[in-house]
Structures are given as structure tokens and as C-alpha cells.
Amino acid sequence: MADAAKVNLQRTLTVKSLSSAVDDAHDQRTLGLDMLAVVVIVLLVAAYHIQNPLMQFEVTFGTAFRNATLQPVIALLFVVTSLALVNGVRPIRQNPLKLGAAGALTAVTLYMLIAIVGRVNLVGAVLGIDQAVFFERLNDNSPRDVLTTHASVTAILEWIGVIAVVILWQPWTRLAVYLRSVRQQSSPLIVAVLVLIGWELAITVFQIQEFLLPRPSVIGATFIETYPRLVSAGWNTFQNAFWGFVVGCGAGILTGVVSARFTSFSSALLPVAVAVNAVPIIALAPIMNNWFGALNPTSKIAIVALLTYFPAMISTVKGLTSVDALSLELMNSYAASPLETFRKLRLPSALPYIFSALKVGTSLSMIAAIVSEYFGGSTAGLGYKIRDDAGLFKYPEAWASILMASLFGIVFYLAVSAVERSLMRWHVSFREK
Numbered sequence: 001m002a003d004a005a006k007v008n009l010q011r012t013l014t015v016k017s018l019s020s021a022v023d024d025a026h027d028q029r030t031l032g033l034d035m036l037a038v039v040v041i042v043l044l045v046a047a048y049h050i051q052n053p054l055m056q057f058e059v060t061f062g063t064a065f066r067n068a069t070l071q072p073v074i075a076l077l078f079v080v081t082s083l084a085l086v087n088g089v090r091p092i093r094q095n096p097l098k099l100g101a102a103g104a105l106t107a108v109t110l111y112m113l114i115a116i117v118g119r120v121n122l123v124g125a126v127l128g129i130d131q132a133v134f135f136e137r138l139n140d141n142s143p144r145d146v147l148t149t150h151a152s153v154t155a156i157l158e159w160i161g162v163i164a165v166v167i168l169w170q171p172w173t174r175l176a177v178y179l180r181s182v183r184q185q186s187s188p189l190i191v192a193v194l195v196l197i198g199w200e201l202a203i204t205v206f207q208i209q210e211f212l213l214p215r216p217s218v219i220g221a222t223f224i225e226t227y228p229r230l231v232s233a234g235w236n237t238f239q240n241a242f243w244g245f246v247v248g249c250g251a252g253i254l255t256g257v258v259s260a261r262f263t264s265f266s267s268a269l270l271p272v273a274v275a276v277n278a279v280p281i282i283a284l285a286p287i288m289n290n291w292f293g294a295l296n297p298t299s300k301i302a303i304v305a306l307l308t309y310f311p312a313m314i315s316t317v318k319g320l321t322s323v324d325a326l327s328l329e330l331m332n333s334y335a336a337s338p339l340e341t342f343r344k345l346r347l348p349s350a351l352p353y354i355f356s357a358l359k360v361g362t363s364l365s366m367i368a369a370i371v372s373e374y375f376g377g378s379t380a381g382l383g384y385k386i387r388d389d390a391g392l393f394k395y396p397e398a399w400a401s402i403l404m405a406s407l408f409g410i411v412f413y414l415a416v417s418a419v420e421r422s423l424m425r426w427h428v429s430f431r432e433k
Contacts, residue, residue: 031181032421035414036085037169040105041162043078047112048158050074051121054147057138064228070235075116082109089168101167108161123153214396222396223403230382230404237381238408240297241369244304245412249312249361251305253354256316260346266317277310281368285375294376304368308361315357319350348426355420362412370405 049055049062050071056062065071086092086102093099115121121134129146136142196216202208203215210218223230259266284303292299323346331341373383382405389398 031177033085033088033169034171034174034177036081036088037165037171040078040081040085040165043074043081044108044112044158044161044165046074047078047116048154051112051115051134052147052151052154053134053136053138053142054144054151060228064231066228067232067235069239070232072117075113079109079113082106085165085168098168101164104160105164105168108157108164111157121150123157124150127153211393211395214399218396219399219403223400226397226400227404230385230401233380233382233385233401234404234408236378237369237373237383237405238366238412240300240372240381241304241365241408241412243297244301244368245308245361245365247301248305248308248365249358252309252312252314252357253316256313257320259313259317260320269313273310273313276306281307281371282375285372288372289376295378297378300369300372303372304365307364307368311357311360311364312354315353316350319353320346322353323349351420351424355416355424358416359413359420362416363409366405366409366412 045061046065049059050065056066065074082105086105089098089102091098092102111122115123115134119131119135121129121131124131124134127146127150129143129150133143133147138144199213200215200217203213214222255269259269281303284306285299288299288302292302320342327345327349328341331345336344369381370383370386373381374387375383378384379388382401386398386401386405389395389401
């Protein structure tokens with residue numbers, strides 16, 4: 001009897017441990033799928049507004065995406081995120097509902113891509129609308145009636161896409177993830193709310209003048225009112241930040257690889273890099289504007305490249321030279337060539353260092369782009385707008401522009417983090433996520 005009781009107790013403990021392991025694995029799910037689904041829905045709504053000039057020029061949300069260079073980027077991002085969502089949902093083939101939702105989302109994605117990038121509006125062609133109408137600004141002669149009909153028809157496609165995303169997403173099955181995330185993030189959320197409340201009360205109680213510090217409620221209301229213009233200005237600034245980031249970090253990684261291979265080259269280049277990095281952006285901006293022209297985007301890109309180059313180079317050198325000695329001995333014992341050692345050992349070991357520098361570079365690039373615009377250049381960027389609004393004592397508008405710059409920087413950081421996660425799934429920091 002005692003042995004039977006021990007066996008039953010052992011079985012019970014085994015079942016409980018397995019159940020606990022399953023619960024722990026279930027709780028280890030992150031908000032990655034949820035963030036991806038929300039991004040797909042936002043991009044879908046934006047693409048819907050872009051492909052109809054009536055929605056693009058007369059609806060507040062649509063006016064935020066009137067920038068001609070921003071529209072194809074939104075369409076391509078919609079394609080990439082939709083494919084990532086379909087690829088990230090499991091299982092699909094065994095579930096007819098998810099399979100149908102994936103097909104519907106793919107069809108809507110292709111339609112938006114053809115309409116925005118391919119400049120062929122299929123629904124407009126079926127309705128007999130001249131294709132040129134979709135790429136012209138609205139005027140008194142615009143066929144508003146047929147465009148209204150087109151908007152109503154394509155709204156059905158929009159809702160089909162949204163429903164497909166929800167079916168693939170299935171947020172009702174992820175309530176445990178949301179509760180766990182709320183518990184984990186409760187402290188910073190409470191602190192953020194208390195800071196905003198304290199900020200609002202301090203201005204009211206101490207009667208701080210608005211030109212010194214506007215209330216958060218005023219900044220928020222101004223942001224909601226002006227965000228269509230701020231999106232276009234932010235996109236113009238972000239383009240300079242992005243291309244400077246690509247040039248600076250790309251050059252930093254390449255020279256870091258060479259420096260790690262040739263010690264003499266590193267010794268000669270490092271002091272120069274330190275000296276350049278020590279020069280303030282304020283001093284570089286007028287010089288670059290003089291070299292390339294204040295209205296030339298190259299001057300802004302050069303400043304961003306200089307600021308992001310140094311962290312990328314140093315981190316690359318550090319990562320490539322911090323390989324474990326035993327791992328190098330193992331590669332040598334297998335008679336691996338220097339190229340194979342670099343590709344299979346040094347580069348994977350350096351990726352965490354490189355991506356750390358890239359994530360730091362996202363913030364530095366936005367800072368450099370805004371500062372470079374602040375000291376002269378195009379009037380279409382956030383830097384000029386912040387300077388102009390502050391000079392005219394329009395401080396809520398200036399703070400709203402700062403908020404938009406922060407949002408672009410956060411999105412840029414999250415994009416680099418997503419690339420890091422996709423390329424480094426094998427790394428120990430991502431194994432449980």
C-alpha cells in the first residue's frame with residue numbers, strides 16, 4: 001500500500017510539473033505578434049487612405065500621408081509586415097479559417113501594392129475611373145461622386161483586411177500575455193502617469209508661464225491638431241537620419257572589420273576617429289552646410305554619418321576581437337580558414353556588439369538630423385520647425401514637434417530591434433522569447 005501511494009504521489013507530482021512547464025512555456029510568449037498585428041492594421045488603414053485622393057486630401061488621417069516619398073514606403077512596409085504576420089502564425093494549413101484569412105490579407109496587400117506602387121487602381125478600373133484621377137490633387141473639376149463610390153467599395157476591402165488580421169492574431173487567446181505584460185510594466189506605467197499628473201499640477205499650482213513649459217494636456221491637444229503636418233516634416237528629417245545612419249554605420253562596420261584584422265590600421269585610425277567624434281555637432285553643422293550647401297540633404301546626411309560612425313566602428317572591433325580563445329582553438333583544430341573562422345565564429349560573436357551600436361545609432365541619427373536642420377537648411381524638416389515655432393513663442397507647437405521626433409526615433413529603434421531578433425534567434429538572449 002505504501003509503495004502504491006508513493007507511485008501515485010510521484011505520478012501526481014510529474015503531472016503537476018509537466019503542467020507547470022506548459023504554463024511557463026505559454027507565459028513566455030511575448031507581445032511581438034500583437035505589435036506586428038497592430039502595425040499591419042495601421043498600415044492597412046494608411047494605405048486605404050493613400051489610394052483614394054478624396055481620403056488623402058479631405059480626411060484628417062489621410063492628409064498625414066500626402067508626402068509622395070512616404071507613400072510607397074508605407075505600401076512596401078505593409079507588404080513586409082503582412083507577410084511576416086502570415087509567416088509567424090502557426091498553424092495555418094491545418095486551420096481552414098486561418099488559411100482563408102491569410103489568403104484574404106494577401107489579396108488586399110497585393111491590391112494596395114499595385115494601387116500605390118504600381119499606380120494601377122484595379123477597383124477604379126472596374127468602376128471606369130480614369131487612372132490619372134488617383135494621382136492628381138483634388139480641385140473643383142475632380143469627380144467627387146465616383147471617388148466617393150470608390151472609397152465605399154475599397155472600404156469593404158479594408159474591413160476584409162482588418163478582419164483577416166484579427167483572425168490570424170486571435171487576441172482573445174492571448175489574455176494571459178497581456179496580463180503578464182501589464183504586471184511587468186506596471187511600475188514604469190505608474191511612474192509615467194504620476195510624472196504627467198505632477199507636471200500638470202505643478203504648472204497650475206506654481207503658475208508657470210506657458211513659454212517656459214506648456215502643460216502636457218496642451219502639448220497633447222496641439223499634437224493631435226497638427227500631427228498631419230508633423231508626419232510629413234518628421235519623414236523629411238527621418239530620411240536624412242536614415243541615410244546618414246546607413247552610411248555612417250556601414251562605414252563604421254567595414255572599417256571595424258579591417259581594424260580587427262590589421263592591428264596597425266586600427267592603431268592609426270582610432271585616434272582620428274576619437275578626435276572627430278569629440279567635435280560637437282554644433283560646430284560641424286555650419287561647416288557641412290558650407291561644404292555641401294545648406295539646402296543640400298548631403299550636408300545633413302554627412303553630419304549623421306559622422307556621429308554614427310564612431311560607435312559602430314568601436315563596437316565592431318570589440319565584438320570581433322572578443323572571441324573566446326577556446327572557440328578559436330577549436331576552429332584551428334578543424335583546419336578552418338581565416339574566412340571560415342570569420343564567417344562562422346567571429347561575425348556571429350560580434351553581432352550583439354554591432355546591434356548594440358546600431359540601436360544607439362538610431363537615437364544619435366535623429367539627434368544629428370534635427371540639429372543639422374536647426375542650423376540651416378530645408379524648411380520642411382522638424383529641426384527648422386522647432387526653431388521657427390520657438391522663435392515665434394509657439395511653444396506647444398515646438399513641443400509637439402519634439403514629440404513627433406521622439407516617435408520617429410522610437411519606431412526606428414524598434415525596427416532595428418526587429419531585424420536583430422530575426423537575425424539572432426540562436427542567441428541566448430532570444431531563446432526564451
